[in-house]
Amino acid sequence: MIEFNNETLANGVGVIRPVGRLNMVSAPHLGANIDALIGDGTVRLVVDLAGTDFIDSSGLGALITGLKKTRQAGGDLRLANPTAQITAVLEMTNLNRVLQPVASVDGAY
Amino acid sequence: MSSEFSLRAAAVPESLELIHELLEDVWAGEPGIEPMDRIRFETALIEVASNIIEHSRPAGTDPVRFVLAVECEPERLFAEFTDNARPAGIDLTAAEMPDDMSGSGRGLALAKVALDQFSYAKEDGGNRWTLLCRRKSAATAAH
Numbered sequence: 001m002i003e004f005n006n007e008t009l010a011n012g013v014g015v016i017r018p019v020g021r022l023n024m025v026s027a028p029h030l031g032a033n034i035d036a037l038i039g040d041g042t043v044r045l046v047v048d049l050a051g052t053d054f055i056d057s058s059g060l061g062a063l064i065t066g067l068k069k070t071r072q073a074g075g076d077l078r079l080a081n082p083t084a085q086i087t088a089v090l091e092m093t094n095l096n097r098v099l100q101p102v103a104s105v106d107g108a109y
Numbered sequence: 110m111s112s113e114f115s116l117r118a119a120a121v122p123e124s125l126e127l128i129h130e131l132l133e134d135v136w137a138g139e140p141g142i143e144p145m146d147r148i149r150f151e152t153a154l155i156e157v158a159s160n161i162i163e164h165s166r167p168a169g170t171d172p173v174r175f176v177l178a179v180e181c182e183p184e185r186l187f188a189e190f191t192d193n194a195r196p197a198g199i200d201l202t203a204a205e206m207p208d209d210m211s212g213s214g215r216g217l218a219l220a221k222v223a224l225d226q227f228s229y230a231k232e233d234g235g236n237r238w239t240l241l242c243r244r245k246s247a248a249t250a251a252h
Contacts, residue, residue, distance in 0.1 A: 023125055024163060025123075085151070088145065088152070093206060
């Protein structure tokens with residue numbers, strides 16, 4: 001099971017907080033959350049992973065697809081607060097080259 | 110000291126949760142396993158299970174099911190998936206990490222990087238995957 005606790009900050013940055021595990025079941029929900037924010041014109045996104053216990057390749061795929069879509073719309077997608085498993089998986093896939101975590105949600109932009 | 114765990118489940122997405130739960134039992138029973146070894150093993154198991162769930166086709170009229178057996182030993186973590194699906198003929202040497210901006214295609218490549226040994230075999234009645242992770246603490250003790 002996964003939940004998304006999202007908010008839009010005063011500076012217009014959209015924060016997506018997946019709480020639970022990102023896998024083949026929940027990754028499409030992450031993609032839908034990203035698409036909805038872009039559709040509303042929120043193209044600078046932060047995915048706050050503090051509550052994300054686990055990510056698999058489909059979760060990574062949703063993040064990369066979101067990164068591409070936000071950039072195409074003139075924005076960006078950045079990660080904050082990755083847990084140890086997420087940091088390890090980003091390194092094992094070399095995706096830390098394109099999804100480099102930022103220090104905090106507030107400092108993401 | 111070694112311990113063994115197993116589960117039999119339908120090849121459906123909901124079964125991923127059962128694998129996480131089984132591994133929680135393993136970690137609870139074997140508290141000395143390094144966090145990075147747990148991460149590598151769990152990540153690889155979920156990728157292989159997801160591959161079975163997403164790509165398997167029934168060999169006959171029976172729905173696809175898999176059996177997961179996990180062995181925890183002082184020097185290694187070992188897992189074996191067997192299923193009753195149509196033999197898939199996977200070539201793990203072809204599982205390479207795609208371009209950074211690719212939105213898919215990382216699953217088996219990620220499992221390969223996470224593990225020390227990884228094999229797939231087509232069998233008469235289905236498919237067999239074996240996954241081995243050498244424990245970091247054991248490697249350190251050996252040097």
